[in-house]
Amino acid sequence: MAIILIVAVLAGAAGGLLSWLGGSAVANAILTGAGSFAGTVILLLAIGYFLVGEKP
Structure with a gap:
């Protein structure tokens, strides 16, 4: 779970930063x-549930 959140934070930060550098307003970024x-x-999470085989 911790790895999922770390990867998601990095992806979110990269997406927001690239959007802001691309000229979007701060709120839109x-x-x-x-x-x-x-x-x-x-x-x-969907990939994790698929690999483990558990049902939510």
Whole structure:
């Protein structure tokens, strides 16, 4: 779980930073980073459940 959150924070920060450097407003860059974070968490949790074979 901790690895998933670390990877998701890095992906969210990278997404927000790249969006901000691309010319988006700060608020839009924050929303982009949050979307990247949420998408990464959902994807990695789904992969983890698939590999372990547990049902939520």
